[in-house]
Amino acid sequence: MEILKKYASTNHFGQFIGLKLEVVKPGEVNYYVKVKKDHLATYKSAHGGFLAAIFDQIVGTAALTKAMLDDKLVSTVEFKINYLKPAFLHDELKGYGVVLHHGKRLYTVEGQIFNQNNELLAKGIATLNAYPFDKSDMKFL
Numbered sequence: 001m002e003i004l005k006k007y008a009s010t011n012h013f014g015q016f017i018g019l020k021l022e023v024v025k026p027g028e029v030n031y032y033v034k035v036k037k038d039h040l041a042t043y044k045s046a047h048g049g050f051l052a053a054i055f056d057q058i059v060g061t062a063a064l065t066k067a068m069l070d071d072k073l074v075s076t077v078e079f080k081i082n083y084l085k086p087a088f089l090h091d092e093l094k095g096y097g098v099v100l101h102h103g104k105r106l107y108t109v110e111g112q113i114f115n116q117n118n119e120l121l122a123k124g125i126a127t128l129n130a131y132p133f134d135k136s137d138m139k140f141l
Helices: 002-010 012-017 048-070
Strands: 020-025 028-034 072-083 092-102 106-114 120-132
Touching: 002 048, 012 048, 020 048, 028 048, 048 072, 048 092, 048 106, 048 120, 072 106, 092 120
Parallel strands: none
Antiparallel strands: 020 028, 028 092, 072 120, 092 106, 106 120
């Protein structure tokens, strides 16, 4: 858990957009965030890049909670996201991520984003690369 705590303290982007993390179990996470004016692309709907950023956080942290058990970190190699419905100003979003499969280096993770009415807004799949913690620039102070 020390790796996850360190990551949370250095993830300034996640803090900037207002993400709140809940670890369900290793390899499974929820994120929560409220759509604010700064997240909008039009006068009422959120920018797709905002949802993509949430999605990347969801799949990355789901993989991290599993990889850290082996003293590894992860980085996103690629992801595909489908936008199904828009997110609107003041919506309360829930992101869900789960590791579907992992080997020594690659993790396959599914992510979903829902609104407060449990409507599926976006869904996708990602591949992440796991690498040893000691090869990272993260240091414990």
